Amino acid sequence: MRHPIRSVGAQLSLALLLVVAIALGIVYVAVVPSLENRLVNTRVGQLERDAARLRPTIRQSAIYDPDVVATAAAKTGARVILMAQLSDTALAIQDSVGAQLSGDVENDPIAVETTRTGRAGHGTVQEGDDHYAEAAVPVLEAQGRYALVLRDSVQNQFGSVHLVQKRLLLAAGAGLLIALLLGYGGAWMFARRIRRLERAADRIASGRFDEPVRDTGGGELRRLADAFERMRVRLAQLDDARREFVANASHELRTPLFSLGGFLELLDDEELDEATRKEFLASMREQVVRLTKLASDLLDLTRLDAGRLTVEREPVDLSALAEEVAEEFRPAARGTEHVLEVSAPEPVFADADELRVLQIARILVENALLHTSPGTAVQIRARLSDDRAMLEVEDDSAGIPDDQCDQLFERFYRLEGTRASGSGLGLAIARELAELMDGTIELATRSGRTVFTLTLPAASVAAPPPFSREKMLPTGT
Numbered sequence: 001m002r003h004p005i006r007s008v009g010a011q012l013s014l015a016l017l018l019v020v021a022i023a024l025g026i027v028y029v030a031v032v033p034s035l036e037n038r039l040v041n042t043r044v045g046q047l048e049r050d051a052a053r054l055r056p057t058i059r060q061s062a063i064y065d066p067d068v069v070a071t072a073a074a075k076t077g078a079r080v081i082l083m084a085q086l087s088d089t090a091l092a093i094q095d096s097v098g099a100q101l102s103g104d105v106e107n108d109p110i111a112v113e114t115t116r117t118g119r120a121g122h123g124t125v126q127e128g129d130d131h132y133a134e135a136a137v138p139v140l141e142a143q144g145r146y147a148l149v150l151r152d153s154v155q156n157q158f159g160s161v162h163l164v165q166k167r168l169l170l171a172a173g174a175g176l177l178i179a180l181l182l183g184y185g186g187a188w189m190f191a192r193r194i195r196r197l198e199r200a201a202d203r204i205a206s207g208r209f210d211e212p213v214r215d216t217g218g219g220e221l222r223r224l225a226d227a228f229e230r231m232r233v234r235l236a237q238l239d240d241a242r243r244e245f246v247a248n249a250s251h252e253l254r255t256p257l258f259s260l261g262g263f264l265e266l267l268d269d270e271e272l273d274e275a276t277r278k279e280f281l282a283s284m285r286e287q288v289v290r291l292t293k294l295a296s297d298l299l300d301l302t303r304l305d306a307g308r309l310t311v312e313r314e315p316v317d318l319s320a321l322a323e324e325v326a327e328e329f330r331p332a333a334r335g336t337e338h339v340l341e342v343s344a345p346e347p348v349f350a351d352a353d354e355l356r357v358l359q360i361a362r363i364l365v366e367n368a369l370l371h372t373s374p375g376t377a378v379q380i381r382a383r384l385s386d387d388r389a390m391l392e393v394e395d396d397s398a399g400i401p402d403d404q405c406d407q408l409f410e411r412f413y414r415l416e417g418t419r420a421s422g423s424g425l426g427l428a429i430a431r432e433l434a435e436l437m438d439g440t441i442e443l444a445t446r447s448g449r450t451v452f453t454l455t456l457p458a459a460s461v462a463a464p465p466p467f468s469r470e471k472m473l474p475t476g477t
């Protein structure tokens, strides 16, 4: 079962939420306190400037005149107090809100300090829940210790800050909600595409290659889906080829096995005369040879498919090899009344695997003897052309129809009317072996002449090693 938090959707939206929350938190922490300080400091600065402006207007005659502080309060919008230091105590002698209410100022450190020391002061003071901006300047220094104090509540400024705070929190809430919705929506669509790919991969893994893998979006996921699709097509082709191969191989195996079974039944008959028994045994031997060859061909193909068939690289003299194969097939050629000739006047060295070249040469010569009419000439040639070494097997048969030349190299493909014992694997194996040695096999056919040419990279050797007989490989191994 999927864990809800582990889904890409949930993780992406959580990440987005976190990023937005952190960004909003930083904005909140950076804006709110500095705004509060700025507003309060502005008011303190204003009071300071007002106090400095009022200072020269305070005269000895005015210190007991309530109008002086009232007019100053009206001008500045702040509470104005005139303080005097009497023995150890600082007392308010004039207060724009009424002298009987001045107890608070008499305890306030800025006002008391300025009155006592005669040094100007400013700042904020707190009384209960209320905060005040305050500026105090010494006045009438020649007459004694007096101070002019301007004080104003900063609740308005705090109110503005609270408003901003509230708006910011509201905006943050809305931002987070939008981020959550957008994040979840985007991630959900993204996750849907991933799930579709996951289902496609499961489908392919279970061997169903019929439904194409599609992705309607773009970007990396689209490229991933395209790669999945290429994989599906390739696997479907391989699967088809495998099925066809198994079906063909079983069919090819069944024919000689049936035949062998039939002969065994017949041999059971005690009435059988010696000549017929020998004839049956010869036929059975032929079927066993056919089965053995088929099994070794299938093994070669399996190894080729699995990439387990490795080839050596050594200088191989194709001329000597042509002579060798010709000698090997001469008795068979006599039996089929073919004229077998070799044209290899000088050494032709190929950079290849001797045993595998020999195997290819046998496949080609055997075909030339088996699939042509008796009496035709078969020629094996070795020649060098540029940096390519070539081995050609030519026969004077009726030729091969052009439209089937390529198909001949497919597994199990045989021309119509070909002898039944062939299984159609020889040329397929020959071509794959040639390619494994960086070579090719081409077929050129005109009426009356068929030439199979094996082309291999030429070896650059001064003195090649002699052709070794011990390395000879029996046909089909």
Ligand SMILES: Nc1ncnc2c1ncn2[C@@H]1O[C@H](COP(=O)(O)OP(=O)(O)OP(=O)(O)O)[C@@H](O)[C@H]1O
Residues within 6 Å of the ligand: 297, 363, 367, 368, 371, 372, 395, 397, 399, 400, 408, 413, 414, 415, 416, 418, 421, 422, 423, 424, 425, 426, 427, 428, 450
């Ligand atoms: N020299 C040739 N002349 C005419 N037809 C040929 C020649 N060589 C090959 N063919 C045709 O090509 C087909 C495929 O050849 P291939 O060698 O692959 O299979 P095969 O000879 O039928 O069976 P095997 O697997 O025993 O070799 C043959 O069945 C035959 O019809």
Ligand SMILES: [Mg+2]
Residues within 6 Å of the ligand: 363, 366, 367, 422, 426, 427
């Ligand atoms: Mg063959």
